[in-house]
Amino acid sequence: MAVTSERPHATTSSDGTQRQVRYGDLTLYSAFQPIFSLSHMRAAGYEALLRAHNSLDASVSPLDVFGRAARLGDLLELDRLAQSLHLENFRNLHCDREWLFVHIHPAALADQWQCAALLSELRRLGLKPQRIVLEVSDRQAADLRKLAEGVRIFRQYGFLIALDDFGAGHSNLDRIWQLDPDIVKLDRNIVFHASQRAQVARVLPGLISLLHEAGKLVLIEGIETEREALLAMEGDADFVQGSYFSRPAAAPVDTHTSGTVLQTLFEAYREKTERAERKRHLRLAPYVRALEGAAAKLAAGEALDQVCWNFLSLEDAQRCYLLDSHGRQIGGNVISHTRPSPREARFLPVSDAHGASWLRRPYFRGALNEPGRVHATRPYLSITEASVCVTLSMATMIGTEQCVLCGDVDWEPRQPTDLTDLPTSPEA
Known part of the structure; x- marks a missing residue:
């Protein structure tokens, strides 16, 4: 059932901290995957990820959820619903300094009402725009010039902008100059192929260096193995994200566990470099x-x-x-x-x-x-x-x-x- 024909019904989980919403026969909730600063050796932010269960309590892919919304004409409504859900659940994590990375549909960036609604929601929750990193994928953009203008307006309010999935599909450096993001997220396939092929591994440091020269911080996502993590370190990436470091969860990352992972990685990097x-x-x-x-x-x-x-x-x-x-x-x-x-x-x-x-x-x-x-x-x-x-x-x-x-x-x-x-x- 579409959000536009039946208002989403909000519920609260049994522990009183995780907010959930109903979307037709689906229950939507938030999961947060930490994003680590390699230099600081701690989580600098969290990416909000939408999770869903159907009436039989079976997991439903976020792609299927947004696919349903697209068919019903509810895509922007669901986008706003997910943002509101993530913002409230993030506030309940009691993270005082970390960023929240939130996906936003390109069409929402060009909609002044969407911007006003997001700012209103932040004021209600006591969160500042400077704490929010809006993840934008240019692959969904019908008009890149309108997207660039939307990015400029949101940045004026204090939001940070991350260009998602860079290196996938038709993404190219021209997108960097036009959208001028604060952070570039390298697609998972780049580090995967670098771990398999020496030629790609040699290119990775140069790509990151080029983005740094352009004034962009670089985040490599989808890191699943120590080998991929070491390539991110050798390439001088600023931030890393992936199951190797921590899986998505409803609670903040365990600092002791993540600290041990990072310390082990740094020791492996030191030994490998010396060898x-x-x-x-x-x-x-x-x-x-x-x-x-x-x-x-x-x-x-x-x-x-x-x-x-x-x-x-x-x-x-x-x-x-x-x-x-x-x-x-x-x-x-x-x-x-x-x-x-x-x-x-x-x-x-x-x-x-x-x-x-x-x-x-x-x-x-x-x-x-x-x-x-x-x-x-x-x-x-x-x-x-x-x-x-x-x-x-x-x-x-x-x-x-x-x-x-x-x-x-x-x-x-x-x-x-x-x-x-x-x-x-x-x-x-």
Whole structure:
């Protein structure tokens, strides 16, 4: 039965704290899933989730509930009903500082009456708009410009805005510029695929960094495993949410239990990071020694193509090259002819680097900042072969000019590994 033809009937649960409402033959109530700040190691907010049972006390999916409302023309009415229900139940949680994340239909953002009704409900409950994060999904929006205007109006009243499901469907960065949310919630599928594929895992930190540069806080939702939680930490996400940390419930999160989970996660992150650093150091050690030897021979007057063979004889060495004090490459790349790269032929237009400027590259700046010491980059995508590599670089004097000797090491995984062993960054 539609809400518009039969007013929702409010009831109170037996414990006197959880408010419920009737919608036709369904009983609706609230569940709250905590959203944790990784830096603060505690819940910063709760997402309100609608739960429903039918007359036989069987659980009914929220999608089915809203699907019924859409068929009956009650979608906005049910949206307001759910918000009112969640707000009152949240107040009864007695959370003094946490945010409440509440879903709102895009059409409601463009409706002044809906805004006034929500503000009135907040005043009645003694809650400030600054405590409320409105979750908006642009996938339901018929007119993005109207949605953006609605977002602007609600923000003027003090509400925070979260863009939900970013990275799913047609979501793209253009939505970020148009809607200007305070928080971006990355879709669950992003972290899931990152836990399965090294390429996606390498992209995740760059995506989060880009959103940070745009002034947005980043929340990763749907985290179910420790591996996914570690990827969120390595990517520098601000907030996390998911069953790994805590399942939805009618009561506030148990701080002791959640604190133990977070402490265990941080310890796993510390151990994994230290292990990855040791592994990286051991792997690079022979390349570092070989580059130091080559730099010493260069400084003594030997030619580049004569000093690099110890480096190039190592298993994953790709090439050596020399830069002047302005980052311009002197001559071409010196490569191993015994192990030609299968990628080289496909990237022929960028294979000749004679005269190229690597002024922007971290390996050039890092070497100049610490002359006489080998600098090692994080894994990054090399333009020369469009493959992931690590570049070693060392500033050395050749005659009267300071030059930078560089050597690239292939860092592409040879076999499936723990994808979080080697932290990466988009350092190209």
